[in-house]
Amino acid sequence: MSVPASIATAIDPRTESPEAIRVRLSEVDTSMKVPGVFFMISALFWLMAGTVFALIAAIKFHNVDFLGDSEAFTFGRVRSAHLNAMIYGWGTNVIFAVAPWIMGRLCRTRIRFTNILVIGGVFWNIGVTIGIFGILAGDKIGVEWLEMPAYATPLLAIAFACTGVWVVLLFRWRESGHVYVSQWYFLAAFFWLPWLYTIAQIMLVFEPARGVVQSLTNWWFAHNVLGLWLTPIALGAAYYLIPKVLGRPIYSYYLSVIGFWSLALFYNWAGVHHLIGGPIPAWLISAGTVASVMMVIPVIVVAINHHMTVVGLHKEGWASPTIRFVVFGAINYTAVSLLGSAMALRSVNEVTHFTHFTVGHAHHGVYSFFTMIMFGAVYYMMPRLLNREWPSAMLISLHWWATAVGVTLMVVVLSLGGWIQGLRLNAISDDGTVVYQFMEVMEYLNPYMVMRSLTGVLITIGHVAFFINFFWMLCQRPDPRTPARPTLLTNEA
Amino acid sequence: MEFTSYIILGLFFSSFLFIGAACVLYWAYRNGQLNNLEAGARSIFDEEEEPLGTQTDFFPDKRRKSKR
């Protein structure tokens, strides 16, 4: 046998003794314990760091003197530190914790050689740390969503190679005959991100394209990080968690096939809507608008599937922290996506473009939808990895109420303020002069900015509750009276 | 190059892609990739550990009270 083949056999879990083939869920859970806890600790620290950056940036909108003389914490740097800490620090780490675990459970294969995941995680976190220090130090790249300086990217590439390949290999070694819809979403996402990131790095950083082709590449990339990385992972997690927690199969499996492929086909064209009105050929903008509107198909399909599965089980769902978070996220996926399709229409975009409406929309998508579903997934995963109960129901409730109310208010405040901002910026009187001076519009927004900071404080409270609960759980000793059970939180206890 | 030749080129490539997609779909159908889809929906449940029809997540203190 050749060397690569023998290595492949050695790490292939199927070469074990036949009686071990039927892998129990609890074995998958145990095998994911170390990397899962590692990624969750990293994710939580990034969540807190990102929250601090967010608060600093928000306060600067109504108090220019706040950290006003610090170069590292000038608005332009803190804002991108916030974005990168949230997307690449919190979001991607929590994905690295949740996705291999769900993948392993669905493939019914225990996760072997988890050290590779941990090594990948170490590289990833060093890379993001260097990247964010680089941003604060002024080495940032002026491309939205790709601000981390070029010296951080090789580390990120190594890290993704370790973790991403592992998830794909898990699928290759699956024991289950069926392939569940979540697995398509995860596989696709783990193929899409490295490709997007590599092309964006090549065409924007190492060999920058000429002129506005950079902007096209930028928004093709940036919108797809949301659409082809965060979204499929969150949808896949919701497709697993909603039926799993409620004990009821997904409403229509046929629909989920249509939903998946229509998302794959349309979402990646939508990014051009960030350039409507800009120096871009009109046909490209039309293509982006059409794709954005076509996104209604996968959104409606997913909405039917998610919401119809929950219908009739609201009381049961309310008793589950996971379902509270995941259903909140699923509802907001429907809302944010339909809004996003509307925002891609030229007439709507004329008002919302360049305003806080877009900022609100971004938080609606990344927080109300993606992050809330990830919170739900963590509430389901951690007790099973650690064989321990969450220590405080009160802190879970606080987390849910503070973040759900906080982010909803934030989106409402930013959308309302942004809409009025857009109308006032565009208002032209009959004699061809502007109705509101630029500064008047900005001064009008001041109370909205104060309210935005307050909602940010509310969300921070929720994050602190989550942080405390998580580390309290880690420090807890397993209760010696409870025998080790495969899964916790069932009603048989 | 004339504009019409761009359109002809575009039509050529799009029909190529369309035929390719149709072939793959046909293959998938013949291969049984699309058979018995609904069974996949139940594949996430596990008779021994997390069976169909049982809620598997509760707030820590409410575990005993809930019965379905």
Next chain:
Amino acid sequence: MRSLPLIFLGVFFTLALSWVGIVLVGHLQLGDLEPASAVLVNQEAEPIAGVFFRDDRTGAYRMGANQPGEPVFPIQLTGSAQRGKRIYESMGCIYCHSQQVRRQGFGSDFERGWGDRQSVPRDYIHHERVMLGTMRTGPDLSNVGLRYSELWQHQHLFNPQITSPGSIMPRYAFLYEVRPISEDRGPSPRAIQIPDAFHPGPGLEVVPTQRAVDLVAYLMNLRQDYDLPEIRRAE
């Protein structure tokens, strides 16, 4: 839907399609734009309207050539202005300032005096980093070099309240050196005037660092006041 290669092919082709459509075709269409004179000429050296002309012999549409002897635009940034672009990038100016003028009737860009013609792809061919921007917490900067003086830019960067009271733009005082006026040589010729209300104090002067000089040089070079063949100016 159980086959890994099938899923892989699907996800590969869907993303490849959008990459080809948006990025590659965009590059084919726009990647070879060159600086151009305000009016292009056909093969008989006659001026043409727009970018393309119809070749009477073959009936094909062809791209016009630059008019000999006429200046071509846009021009390449050099020296200080080019370094200033890097400062603009590293300070994150893009998060509040766009660099694109939309056509008249779409938004209020013309009415606000941000430009008197729409920005076109050719305007950006020399930008090593194209920063069109997606947010207007501050005004558009496509033509900011035409609107204000260098002194205004320095005062505004040192403390935006000097020139724009009530602005929420952060101050970039860390790009300036506040130092005692030299007793031997007197005030520095490079020092900028600061109104009394914002002056750091008697016996002190505010001198821009090289970074501030570069940034202002870049801002003063932001101007789309030249004509290009594809532009139909508003009458």
